[in-house]
Amino acid sequence: MISSIIGFQVESDKSELVKIDLELNMYQEKFKKFKNIENLAGKSWEHAVAIDVLATTDIKDCSIECFHYQQMVELFFQHLLETKSQFGSYSKSQKLQRLLEEVIANTNFKTDKTKFFMALQVITVCAEEYRYNFLLDCDGYRQSVTICDQLLDELLLFENEEA
Numbered sequence: 001m002i003s004s005i006i007g008f009q010v011e012s013d014k015s016e017l018v019k020i021d022l023e024l025n026m027y028q029e030k031f032k033k034f035k036n037i038e039n040l041a042g043k044s045w046e047h048a049v050a051i052d053v054l055a056t057t058d059i060k061d062c063s064i065e066c067f068h069y070q071q072m073v074e075l076f077f078q079h080l081l082e083t084k085s086q087f088g089s090y091s092k093s094q095k096l097q098r099l100l101e102e103v104i105a106n107t108n109f110k111t112d113k114t115k116f117f118m119a120l121q122v123i124t125v126c127a128e129e130y131r132y133n134f135l136l137d138c139d140g141y142r143q144s145v146t147i148c149d150q151l152l153d154e155l156l157l158f159e160n161e162e163a
Contacts, residue, residue, distance in 0.1 A: 027051045027072065030156060040079035041159075047072035062138040063130040069145060070096065070127035073120075073152065077103055080159060084108070094127070096120035100151070109158045111151065119147035 027048035034041035050068040059065075077099035081090035085106035093099055097120040103109050122144040126136050 026055075030152065031072075031076075033160075040075045040082060044072045044075040044079060047075065061136070062141050063126065063134075063136045066123065066126040066136060066141050067130040069148075070094070070123050073123065073148065074099060076152070076155060076159075080109070080155065081106060084159070094124065096124050096148075103155075107158075108161075109155070111154055116147060116151045119144035120151075123148060 028035075028045065031041070031045040031048045034045040036042060037045070047068045051065055051072065054065045054068065073096055074094055077096070078090040080103050081099075082088055085103075087106060091098070091102060093102075097113075097117045100113055100116060100120060104111070104113060122140055126141050126144075129136055
């Protein structure tokens with residue numbers, strides 16, 4: 001059977017088509033609870049969609065993907081601070097490691113922050129480099145994403161917990 005998925009011709013059985021489709025929608029699937037919701041988490045979902053769309057394109061430079069990843073994480077941190085902290089507010093920092101510290105200090109979220117700090121810093125620096133049109137170390141960025149995805153999973157579980 002031949003089917004078309006986002007402009008690609010794929011020859012396979014139906015189960016493989018579903019697998020491919022899920023791979024292309026990884027981040028928007030993680031954030032699907034916030035689909036089109038008009039808050040910070042909804043904005044985070046929008047950046048998740050952008051990352052998934054970019055994953056289907058043939059762009060050599062990973063900087064635009066990094067920018068959207070940084071924005072997705074930043075907005076989700078801010079959402080957690082707004083909804084789960086005793087203060088209901090967040091700083092205007094774009095430094096992901098600082099936002100993680102705020103989430104840990106001001107909510108009930110607990111994790112080993114040291115295992116995520118360097119990866120969060122790499123993502124922050126990559127996003128800053130995107131803004132100034134510098135070339136990125138895409139391998140370093142992708143390694144950091146692998147680590148930060150673990151943190152995202154922890155944060156999404158925490159977000160689902162009752163207050």
